[in-house]
Amino acid sequence: MPELPEVETVRRGLQRLVVGLPVRSVTALEPGGLRGDPSPLIGRRIAKTWRRGKVLGLDFEDGWSLVAHLKMTGQLVYRAGPAADAAGSAPDAAGPAAGDAGPAADAADAADAAASAAGDAAGDAVGDIAWGGGHPSDSLIGPLPDKSTRVIIEFGRGRRLYFNDQRKFGWLAAMPTIAAGAIPLLAKMGPEPFGPEAWPEFRRRARRHRRAPIKAVLLDQSVIAGIGNIYADEALWAARVHPQTTVAAISDRKLKQILSAAAAVMELSLDLGGSTDRNYVDAEGRRGAYLDFAKVFRRQGQPCPRCGRPIIKTRVAGRGTHLCPRCQRRQTPPAA
DNA sequence: CACTTGACCTGTCCGC
């Protein structure tokens, strides 16, 4: 479930790996995964990457862009290996031929992935690179394309970027760069949660929803950018606020605390690599540091790290919600 | 307009 830290981690990886590369082809394996006409991207180089909330963008030369939303199960995986399209390539290991998209011999196994994730993306020599970010699943490390693969972007000499999305909620969209800002989600997007300048705008936007539960407001991208279910629960636990509390019942002081907590937990997650990437590959080849930072998310039944009372799972704003029933009361306790 | 609910989709897990 890529949220802001995961998407930022993906962006940083792409910044390192694909900026400067000219696109040779863009192939949608099934309709729906790719919006817009990708043909203007062909032959153009990726000039820069950006992120706004959970939305990711690749800006190409001459004012073209590829915008991406990974939603819950999307991932972007970059592979550079013995090029199937490089004439007379060395004898390859003929891995399991998964898929129909030609001779895909760039399947790296988990060990290779971990070893080369450190990255040796040097100049002309295309070494083996296997990097992936987004939803943690075996598709990050297994042979590609696989059944979750929806779009393949080729850069030539065996370098490919795969857009995988098990549940098909995510999307890529090719468009003029100036059109990206007009995407409704981006046009309405609230402030990024980091830095002191986020607070006044967050307050203004949050206060418009007087009767809504604070959790629903945190999840609203037009109020504050980048927060999803995980970080909403974590921030409210850190600030000791019950997710069901209406905005009107929350003081400015507390509201500011919630924003700070959200920013802090997302920064922590970012430091841990966005809870995906090579962390996923590391520990026993699965689930590495994923969610290790979480104090309440998916920890129902476990003791609250602050008071020891078991974390409970309930439903707020139509979402699975985790909280400590002692630390997070519906009403502010009568002064401490 | 504020607020809530269902739909989208597929893999996984639970109970029978």
Next chain:
DNA sequence: TGCGGACAGGTCAAGT
């Protein structure tokens, strides 16, 4: 062991 169903959750559309 198989099977139905609930659940996962970001965003949008449609509901009250």
